[in-house]
Amino acid sequence: MLEILYGGSFDPVHLGHLAVARNARDAAAAQVRLMPAADPPHKGPLHADARQRLAMLELAIDGEPGLGIEACELERDGPSYTVDTLRLLRAARVGDRPLAILVGADSFLSLQTWKEWRSLFDLAHVVVAERGGSGFDPSTLPDALAKATAGRWAQAPDELHRLANGLVLRLDQPLRPESASEVRRRIAAGADWQALVPPAVAGYIVENRLYGAVIGASL
Numbered sequence: 001m002l003e004i005l006y007g008g009s010f011d012p013v014h015l016g017h018l019a020v021a022r023n024a025r026d027a028a029a030a031q032v033r034l035m036p037a038a039d040p041p042h043k044g045p046l047h048a049d050a051r052q053r054l055a056m057l058e059l060a061i062d063g064e065p066g067l068g069i070e071a072c073e074l075e076r077d078g079p080s081y082t083v084d085t086l087r088l089l090r091a092a093r094v095g096d097r098p099l100a101i102l103v104g105a106d107s108f109l110s111l112q113t114w115k116e117w118r119s120l121f122d123l124a125h126v127v128v129a130e131r132g133g134s135g136f137d138p139s140t141l142p143d144a145l146a147k148a149t150a151g152r153w154a155q156a157p158d159e160l161h162r163l164a165n166g167l168v169l170r171l172d173q174p175l176r177p178e179s180a181s182e183v184r185r186r187i188a189a190g191a192d193w194q195a196l197v198p199p200a201v202a203g204y205i206v207e208n209r210l211y212g213a214v215i216g217a218s219l
């Protein structure tokens, strides 16, 4: 079965993440694992610690079929470079089975800034989820990314099951407006935020006073 790794800070996980993960699972008939980064290379300091971000992910997926968690990046120090993670997972448990990474269009458009980015295609497929405002259009990619992805575009998700790595798939999906920074911003501003995250995650945020949430805030 195709496995799709969905990496992120998940600080916190929100309904946009879940919609993207479910859509990828259903469209590609795949197992999707949400993969919290210990130290995402291009982000400033995170707000919740690794244990808390993992706990929120567990509450969010709540045993849902086809969704899981890959926590291997939390076990190593230093920046969570995806290329290193893919090499480790290929060697440790995935072998030569079909494997993909799932990224939002904003992340995909900056793929050239990732460590050894061209090697990513030797290790996994890349699934790109549309994200509002990202201006994602495969015909207007930055030059190097356009060259590296030429001839790799899959026409349909089932192509990803037939090869171990190397294809790029654009996933059609309704655009989701949520972002973790908007959740944190609203909490800090005392504005409504609970509808942006699963109810169990909202409860965890309040109980643990994450992001400046106040105990006793109505859920």
Ligand SMILES: Nc1ncnc2c1ncn2[C@@H]1O[C@H](COP(=O)(O)OP(=O)(O)OP(=O)(O)O)[C@@H](O)[C@H]1O
Pocket: 007, 008, 009, 010, 011, 016, 017, 020, 102, 103, 104, 105, 106, 107, 129, 130, 131, 132, 175, 176, 177, 178, 179, 180, 181, 182
């Ligand atoms: N609403 C969304 N629609 C599509 N992709 C998303 C959405 N939110 C996050 N992603 C993608 O999920 C991955 C992990 O995102 P991350 O955990 O950094 O969340 P975020 O909401 O972008 O966080 P922040 O607002 O703190 O930057 C990235 O590839 C990102 O592009």
Ligand SMILES: O=C(O)c1ccc[n+]([C@@H]2O[C@H](COP(=O)([O-])O)[C@@H](O)[C@H]2O)c1
Pocket: 006, 007, 008, 009, 010, 035, 037, 039, 040, 041, 042, 043, 080, 081, 082, 083, 107, 113, 114, 115
């Ligand atoms: O490998 C890299 O150089 C690299 C650079 C930026 C982001 N990533 C990964 O992309 C995923 C989303 O990152 P972010 O910053 O949107 O939370 C997460 O799994 C990061 O580890 C990876």
